[in-house]
Amino acid sequence: MDRKAKAVWQGTGKDGTGHLTTDSAVLSATPYSFKTRFENEKGTNPEELIAAAHAGCFTMALAFQLQGAGFTPTELATEAAVSLDKDGDGFKISKSRLTLRASVPGIDQAKFEELARAAEKNCPVSKVLNAEISMDFTLV
Known part of the structure; x- marks a missing residue:
């Protein structure tokens, strides 16, 4: 599967x-x-897109871990x-800090952390980043 931009x-x-366009x-x-990258002008930048990709990838990976x-x-x-x-x-992307707030009925803190750490380590975007990845979570 290939995705293009x-x-x-x-x-x-x-x-x-410049401008960015995705196939979708x-x-x-x-x-x-x-x-838009180094100041606060309206528009996007590569780091914001990587952050969105990492948040989305990790969250979906965690949903699959929980389902399993x-x-x-x-x-x-x-x-x-x-x-x-x-x-x-x-410049380099040095870190990606994930902050998660989760509501998962019936799960205990230890099991949730085990599954969240597995998702953090194994989502494809985490694997491609050559950066320090950290995760904080709150289970409500």
Whole structure:
């Protein structure tokens, strides 16, 4: 299975602009630029998209872990915070911090943590990130 996205950029790195489009059209000429990446201009940036991908991937992986163990979550809500840090002359994504709030009837804290850690380790986005991954969770 292949998934595709396309980036188009015009101009210099600092003053230019670009847009991103995905085959599904969820992103359709979505703007990105130096200002959307390093300042707070409206638009997206690669790190925000990686954070969304990590949150979504981990949460779905956890849903499958729970299902396999006989549990049905009422809600799994995950935020991923991706850190972009200076690395020599460039930058690198150094961390992805997952913060999970979960409501899962009938599960105890130890079993939930076991399944959440398995999902954290085994979701495909976690596996592709060359970064420190951490997870905090609250089971309600």
